Amino acid sequence: MYGDLGNKLVQHAKRTQILPHLPPYQTELVRTVTREVRDLHRDVDSLLEPFQGSFDPAADPASACTLLVNHLSMRRNKRCLLAYHRTRTEKLEELVWNGSDVLDLSAQQAGGANGVPGANDGGTSSLSPQEEDHVRQYGDLLAAYKGQWTDVDLTGSLEPPRDLFIDVRVLKDAGEIQTEYGAINLTKNSQFYVRQGDVERLIAQGYLQKLG
Amino acid sequence: MSYYDIDSILTDAEKIPCTFQFDIPDLGYLDNNPGQTLKTGARVGLPLWLAEMLAIANTGNIGPDDQGKSFVAFDLPPALGNDVVQALKADPRAVPIRDQSAHFYSLATHMMDLSEEPELSTVLRKTFVTRAGEIALHARKAGGGGSGKGGASEEGSNLGVGGAGEEFLRGLDEWERKLFRKAHDGARSGKEWMEGVKKF
Numbered sequence: 001m002y003g004d005l006g007n008k009l010v011q012h013a014k015r016t017q018i019l020p021h022l023p024p025y026q027t028e029l030v031r032t033v034t035r036e037v038r039d040l041h042r043d044v045d046s047l048l049e050p051f052q053g054s055f056d057p058a059a060d061p062a063s064a065c066t067l068l069v070n071h072l073s074m075r076r077n078k079r080c081l082l083a084y085h086r087t088r089t090e091k092l093e094e095l096v097w098n099g100s101d102v103l104d105l106s107a108q109q110a111g112g113a114n115g116v117p118g119a120n121d122g123g124t125s126s127l128s129p130q131e132e133d134h135v136r137q138y139g140d141l142l143a144a145y146k147g148q149w150t151d152v153d154l155t156g157s158l159e160p161p162r163d164l165f166i167d168v169r170v171l172k173d174a175g176e177i178q179t180e181y182g183a184i185n186l187t188k189n190s191q192f193y194v195r196q197g198d199v200e201r202l203i204a205q206g207y208l209q210k211l212g
Numbered sequence: 213m214s215y216y217d218i219d220s221i222l223t224d225a226e227k228i229p230c231t232f233q234f235d236i237p238d239l240g241y242l243d244n245n246p247g248q249t250l251k252t253g254a255r256v257g258l259p260l261w262l263a264e265m266l267a268i269a270n271t272g273n274i275g276p277d278d279q280g281k282s283f284v285a286f287d288l289p290p291a292l293g294n295d296v297v298q299a300l301k302a303d304p305r306a307v308p309i310r311d312q313s314a315h316f317y318s319l320a321t322h323m324m325d326l327s328e329e330p331e332l333s334t335v336l337r338k339t340f341v342t343r344a345g346e347i348a349l350h351a352r353k354a355g356g357g358g359s360g361k362g363g364a365s366e367e368g369s370n371l372g373v374g375g376a377g378e379e380f381l382r383g384l385d386e387w388e389r390k391l392f393r394k395a396h397d398g399a400r401s402g403k404e405w406m407e408g409v410k411k412f
Contacts, residue, residue, distance in 0.1 A: 001242065003225075003259065010221045017218065047238075065283045066238040068269055069262065076224075076261050083216045 002040065002073035005033050006080030013087040022091055024126040030081065037077050040070045092127075092135050096142060099155050099204035102127075102135045157200065166196050167211040174207040219386055223315040223322060226291075227257035230266070230284040258284070260322060267326065288329070289313070292320055297335055304339040305346050308383025316385040347388055350377045351395035 009029050016023055044067060048055060057064035095102045125132065146154050174186040179198045186192075186207065202208045214220070232254045240248035243256050250256075258266070266283040290296075291312035299307045309316040320336055323329070384392060 003261070007222075007225045010218055010225075014218050014222065061234050061283070062236045062238075065234060065236050065266070068266065068283070069239060069242075072262055072265050079215065079221060083218060083221055086216045087218060 002036060002070075003076045003080075005029060005036060006077045009033060009084045010080050013084045016087050016091060022088065022095070022126055025088070025128040025131065026084075027128065030084070033077050033081055037074050040074045040077075044070050088131065089134065092131060093138055096135060096138050097155055099201065100206060102139075155204075161196050164195055164197075165193055166199075168192055168194060168199055168203065168208040169211055170207065171209050172207050174202060177202075219315060219318065222386075223318040224261040224264075225259050226289065226313055226315065226319050227259055228263050228286055228289040228323070229255060230258045230263050230286045231255050232284050233281055234283060236283075258286075260319070264322075264326060286326070288323060288327075288332075289319065291316060292323060292332060297332065300335050300339045304342040305380065307339075308379075309339075309388075310383050310385050314386055317387045343384075343388060344391065346380065347384070347392050348395050350381060351392050352399050353377065 009026060012023070012026055012029070047063060047067060047070075055063075092102060127135065142155075169191050170186045170188055173188050176183050176185045177198070179195065181195075184192060184194065186202075191211070199208055203210055232250055232252060235252050236250045239250040240246055242258065243250055243254055263284060263286050267286050269282055296307065296309075296312055300309075313319050317336070317340065320332065324333055381392065
């Protein structure tokens with residue numbers, strides 16, 4: 001029946017809400033639902049064609065009902081599609097605010113899900129191309145917004161640090177970073193005792209892991 | 213009840229029994245008979261989003277006999293039927309309302325918008341109040357015992373607390389689940405805060 005697929009999409013969205021990460025984008029499902037809308041629209045057009053724009057619902061209640069059902073199905077599908085995308089968008093924006101590297105993260109996840117970690121060649125991202133674009137531009141927007149206040153880090157942690165220095169382990173090669181105490185070369189699996197403020201960003205992005 | 217509210221959308225997908233009041237040639241597929249005419253008097257379970265508008269929409273007929281007749285007439289869904297209402301009257305806590313509908317309360321409020329059900333509203337109000345107390349009790353208990361196994365209570369599905377309450381908690385509908393989660397998280401955060409205070 002019409003609208004069933006849209007319902008499936010909303011169930012995906014429901015699941016997305018409680019998951020900590022973002023599940024893969026349902027490209028196929030979205031495409032089928034939009035196709036359904038297009039089919040319905042065509043039905044409506046062909047139904048209305050003989051009337052030449054002078055349709056009187058009172059004279060033909062059966063057609064009026066069919067039209068109403070078609071119209072409602074389209075509206076329902078639209079609502080499902082919009083709600084699905086909005087749920088995902090909100091999740092993505094939340095991730096951007098948390099400072100995690102969304103694009104990188106999603107590629108990793110998709111790679112891991114297929115059982116071949118590290119094999120992330122573009123197409124395996126759990127984001128749709130439009131979503132990737134959105135994340136990139138939203139990130140830029142957030143950076144521009146944050147740039148207005150150089151002395152406050154709007155996305156910084158709200159927890160006051162217990163120690164100025166912390167132990168971190170490097171999860172991914174991050175190259176050389178400059179700190180007050182000289183340069184550190186962050187190579188994978190090495191461990192450092194560094195100032196928290198220097199590496200906060202890298203922890204959020206998933207390069208480093210805080211120990212202890 | 214926002215346009216984008218996922219739970220509201222899922223509520224709208226609940227089926228309610230409808231009776232068609234017209235012969236409609238093109239809608240046979242609603243009754244699993246594509247290509248056939250949908251007959252007057254056919255009983256079909258339609259999702260709420262469809263049934264609501266069909267029931268409200270006026271056909272605009274000005275004939276003497278079917279003036280203001282809508283396309284379908286609807287009944288209360290079985291989830292709100294007499295059996296359930298009687299069971300709720302007897303003991304609200306003994307009914308796993310999730311088995312009736314995952315969105316029991318929102319379905320009920322939606323149905324009450326569509327038709328006058330004064331008795332149902334009284335029963336439901338009493339049901340919720342009674343159950344809410346029970347939920348709060350379970351939430352407090354789960355918070356007290358669950359602090360040791362922090363990993364399990366971190367996720368959204370922290371309902372598996374075991375014991376006698378498990379059966380009751382499984383029967384909660386979405387709204388009650390949210391309430392439980394909030395009560396549970398509140399109790400836990402309060403406890404955590406108290407523990408943190410002592411340290412300084």
